[in-house]
Amino acid sequence: MPTSxxxxxxxxxxxxxxxxGADIARDLASRGANLVLVARRKERLEAxxxxxxxxxxxxxxxxxxxxxxxxxxxIIFQETEGKGIEIDILVNNAGFAIFGHHAEMxxxxxxxxxxxxxxxxxxxxxxxxxxxxKRNRGYILLLASIMGLMPVPTFSAYSGAKAYLVNxxxxxxxxxxxxxxxxTVVAPGTTNSEFFEAAGQPITIAEQLT
Numbered sequence: 001m002p003t004s005x006x007x008x009x010x011x012x013x014x015x016x017x018x019x020x021g022a023d024i025a026r027d028l029a030s031r032g033a034n035l036v037l038v039a040r041r042k043e044r045l046e047a048x049x050x051x052x053x054x055x056x057x058x059x060x061x062x063x064x065x066x067x068x069x070x071x072x073x074x075i076i077f078q079e080t081e082g083k084g085i086e087i088d089i090l091v092n093n094a095g096f097a098i099f100g101h102h103a104e105m106x107x108x109x110x111x112x113x114x115x116x117x118x119x120x121x122x123x124x125x126x127x128x129x130x131x132x133x134k135r136n137r138g139y140i141l142l143l144a145s146i147m148g149l150m151p152v153p154t155f156s157a158y159s160g161a162k163a164y165l166v167n168x169x170x171x172x173x174x175x176x177x178x179x180x181x182x183x184t185v186v187a188p189g190t191t192n193s194e195f196f197e198a199a200g201q202p203i204t205i206a207e208q209l210t
Contacts, residue, residue, distance in 0.1 A: 006028060006031045006032060006033045006089070007031060007032035007033070008032055008033070008034065009033050009034070009088035009089060010033065010034045010035070010036065010059075010085060010086060010087055010088050010089070011025075011028045011033045011034070011035055011036070011087070011088065011089035011090075011091060012035075012036040012038065012076070012080060012087045012089070012090050012091065012128070013025045013028070013035060013036070013037055013038065013091040013093060014038045014039070014067060014091065014092055014093050014094035014120075014124070015038070015039055015067075015093040015094030015095065015143075016035075016037035016038060016039050016045065016048065016093070017037075017039035017040075017041045017044035017045050017048065018039075018041075018044060020093060020143060020188065021039070021091070021093040021094065021143075022048055024091055024093060024141075025037060025048060025052065026051075026052065028089070028091075029052040029055070029056040029058050029060070030056055032056070032058065033058065033089065034058050034059040034060070035052065035058065035059070035060045035061070036060075036061045036062075036063060036080055036085065036087065037049060037060060037061070037062045037063070038062075038063045038065055038067070038076060038094070039064070039065075039094070040064060040065060040066040040067070041064075042062075042064045045062045045064060046062060048060075049061075049062045061085075063076060063079055067094050067115075067116055067120045068112050068115045068116050068120070072120060073120055073123035073124045073127055074123075074127070076124065077124075077127040077128065081127075081128065081131055086131070086135070087128050087131075087132075087138075088132075088137065088138055088139065089138070089139045089140075089141070090124065090125065090128045090132075090138070090139070090140045090141070091141045091143070092120075092121045092124060092125065092140070092141065092142050092143060092165075093141075093143040094116060094120070095116055095117040095121075095143065095161075095162075096112075096113060096116060096117070096158075097113070097147075097155055097157075097158035098110065098113055098155075098157055098158060099154055099155060100154060101154065102156045102157065105157065110157050113157050113158065113161060114157070114161060117158065117161035117162065117164075117165070118161050118164050118165070121142065121165060121168075122168065125140060125142075125172070128140075129181065132180075132181045133176075133179060133181055135180075136179065136180035136181075137180040137181065138180065138181040138182075139181070139182055139183075139184075140169075140172075140181070140182070140183045140184070141183075141184050141186065142165050142168070142169040142183065142184070142185045142186070143165075143186055143188070144162045144163075144165040144166045144169070144185050144186065144187045145158070145159075145162040145187055145188060146187050146188065146189045147159045147162050148161075148162025148163040148164075148165060148166045148187055149163070149166065149187055162187070165185060166185055166187060169183050169184070169185030170185060173185075
């Protein structure tokens with residue numbers, strides 16, 4: 001979105017405590033957007049909040065929330081739109097991967113992946129889309145992955161989840177084409193973040209980038 005359209009709007013960013021989510025929050029703040037940051041790591045979230053407020057003079061709120069917890073999407077919605085805080089930009093960034101053969105994964109880990117990477121994204125999008133449509137303006141960003149564009153052995157659950165986001169976002173964008181709400185799907189490649197470490201893959205980011 002052009003900076004002129006972002007200035008003084010309010011953006012909600014999930015998974016904002018590190019990696020791509022934190023960088024998106026910094027970019028939005030640099031263009032004058034107020035922010036609602038959502039993540040489960042309180043210390044990192046508070047540090048980013050203080051950084052953005054001091055550097056860009058924008059309003060930043062922090063919601064410490066585990067998105068895999070029951071009713072997490074409703075809690076976030078009630079803490080924002082439910083209290084009169086209009087969300088103009090929804091950034092569905094939170095997610096994680098599991099490295100390994102599918103048959104060797106625990107169902108609990110796999111279930112949490114689907115919960116965070118698919119169900120929470122779909123639920124947050126549904127909740128915030130309705131007031132956006134009522135106002136006839138809004139922007140939704142879905143963070144997929146290049147792994148969602150191809151089969152990826154040893155990342156089968158993550159690849160499948162991100163493929164859902166790619167197709168969900170494209171389909172939703174078409175449905176909304178005659179409204180004031182737009183949808184973008186981003187499918188990043190390898191990034192210098194905690195992704196592979198968190199996924200449990202025994203390979204360094206330097207090796208990934210060579």
